[in-house]
Amino acid sequence: MSPIGSLSNDQILSAYENAVRSRTLDIKVVNAQRQGIIGFHVPSEGQEILQTAIGMLLHKEDIIFGYYRDFSLLMKMGIPVSKILDQMLGNQADIEKGRQMPDHFSFKEYNFSTIQSPVGAHLPLATGAAYALKYRKEEGIVVANFGDGATSTSDFHAAMNFAAVFNLKVLFICENNGWAISLPTKKQTVADIYRKADAYGMPGKRVDGNDLISSLNGISEAMDYVRSGKGPYLIEGVTYRMGAHSTSDDPKKYRVDEITDGSDNDPIRRLEKLMLSMGMINEAQISEIKRRAREEMDAVIEERRKIPKPEPESIFEDLYSEPAWIQEEEKRSIL
């Protein structure tokens, strides 16, 4: 069933607001990085609509294995910006206790699993989680997000194959943003990404990830398929990385002709145009939404950056269920 017929103006507006808040947070965090407040960031700019669409279609019990560039998804899942920032600042309120680089979130409470740096390494875990759901006859599916670069990893191959062989409820969503750092997707793989599904015996579909309706249509069809127990599914969402790979990257080195202001590929502008043409919104309301987002993000950053660091002893915790003598001894000798 396509959700579009039943998509209300409020839902479209709330998708738009989510994307704008995510974009605003990206911009504010990059500024904070330049000022030394936050150490590093991988912006999601350009991928907001695809991620928002995924978030809109999730059920509460679904388990998400996202990756490091998923701001809009986290926000659409209802994870508070304050918690996102606590992780990025590595402060005392960060549930990961400041151990991971910014953007490497773990929110078990929200069914958002855990992000690692090694590309693709979460994909086999997603199949294990799906088997657990199946074995324990629990509701929900597993959604695994990853970049175009990740499709080259051995982990991707293993996960796709296992998910199909064991007929698991995994929805694989490739956020193809055209780049893996400096490597354009056409040098990453000669094949169409969505067609890789064929090789594993599952359906694959490409959606325009910069378009809300196309994304919602494709993903909801895939989710229906996976939820019904027919097996895994691969979605390729074609998006666009509007900026640098990360705050450590200088895209001018490899993207000379490509770099634009992103206007043609900017999914937020596209949605704005659609809403304007439908008379759902006017320019003044757009400015107001953006202003509110800026105010919100400024206020949260100001608030969260005041929270002190975790205690130094905390770096020696959580290796095992019970502390071992090795870390206890090292803690005494180092602190």
Add this chain to the structure above:
Amino acid sequence: MTLKTMVQSLNQTLDVLMAENQNVILLGEDIGKNGGVFRVTEGLQNKYGEGRVLDTPLNELGIVGMGAGMAMYGLRPIVEIQFQDFIFPAFDQIVNQIAKIRYRTGNQFSVPLVIRTPYGGGVRGGLYHSQSGESYFVHTSGLKVVTPSNPYDAKGLLVSSFESGDPVIFLEPKRVYRSIKSEVPEELYRIEIGKAALLKEGSDVTVITYGSMVSTVVDTITKNRVNADVIDLRTLLPMDIDAIISSVKKTGRVVIVHEAPRTLGMGAEISALISERAMDYLLAPIIRVTGPDIPFPYIYEELYLPDERRIMDAISKVKNY
């Protein structure tokens, strides 16, 4: 001669090796157009073309495995793994293929492959851009493991690694990539694999270290006027046992400093070798100053990394024993 950073020194060395030998091929992620995320391969694709500087898909197993196949069949690949933390998908290729190929084929084949990779912490890289995994490789016979501590050694060791005829894990301390400069001659020169450097001479204590910790150790020893032998191992496999033992026989006191975790780190092997060969000369227990046995945390890097205070504590312990 010009002053160069380690990045510049490595870049210039690769350039000369490629110019002199048509069979030298570079492979890695983002090493071509982008010149590598640390810029070690900057300009080389422009100069030598896409057929000799390959931007690969994102798969370390593929990079190392393809490099090994090239090496077995007449080419001279030098591959880059973007961060040592991401080498583990290639671990099977390294341990089960390249380290064993000469042995299992009765010397019919060899794998003259250099695997360059930045390692170590101190750049706010968190769990996955900071690890010092040398022990995993040093535990694998058939490999050589090398780590330069300065721009001059980086060149000499890279040339020797390239010429060694065996697979070499070439660990580049990323914290030192741009932090120190040294005089680096333009022409190729060699630093023998398996030979340590005695950076300072003294009679009270032997401090053994390598790679990323060398400059911290030297600064500490100099600043505190410790009368110490400072040994920079330079090669971790095979280690320069003679340099270690002759110094220990002179000083009788040993401190080992490395950034990698303590348990089964290089310090464990060095201590065992010393106790087997020079027990009678020891005047104090051997002390290790190392990273703790925890993942490298994003915050509190400064607690993880051995520093002046911890090194001096260890030195005074062995001196006052």
